[in-house]
Amino acid sequence: MSKQVALPVVAVAQDAACCAPLVREPLGEGDAAELARMFKALSDPVRLRLLSLIASHEGGEACVCDLTGPFDVSQPTISHHLKVLREAGVVGSERRGTWVYYRVVPGALARLSALLETPVGPVGTSV
Template sequence: MSKSELRLLGQDDRSECCSPIVREPLGAEAAVELARMFKALADPVRLRLLSLIASHEGGEVCVCDLIGPFDVSQPTISHHLKVLREAGLVGSERRGTWVYYWVLPAALARLSSLLRAPAGVDAVDVAR
């Protein structure tokens, strides 16, 4: 095929090569906020902490119950909880001597909506 035979795709021909945008892409501000959340979750200890908090009966957990499952010191656990809190993934409240933590559902919803496969795409298609 010679160059003269090649057909150039114009604006009207986009449907032949590109799929339409089905949801609003991230803006710069949202990307910065979500990146901070994902960065906080990129540490194995913090990911496990979030999982422990989310799976605890009643939806909240005392910091005293979070120290045992890890081979790190209490100040290290406190640091990791602070990172999760500052990233907007968990909330906390001091009650006397102890601090209680809970997962913020809206934050998890934002993360999951970004990771959700587009409509019409099977999990099998995504795995390929």
């Protein structure tokens, strides 16, 4: 059995201010590719629910054993969805004994929401 090691996700740990809202300035190529991967990972209903379960779990992290019950899919399918979320930089993981615990990567959701933020007042033109 191979051991999984939690790797830090450096690219997403940046300040949410790195990405100005789409309505203020064009998105750069690198940010667009990274953010598209994150949005693509969240575009699946099972993955979106997994993220919600992890984020709302007590302490902000959830054991994989707590994530398999609410779904009508197999454990390997849940593991695949968690891998997609992890590779997109939305969640991180840590092995503790025989279980893997998942948590939302700090700043990942703030970065996504900052991109979609709509200005309240005029920014160059009237809204």
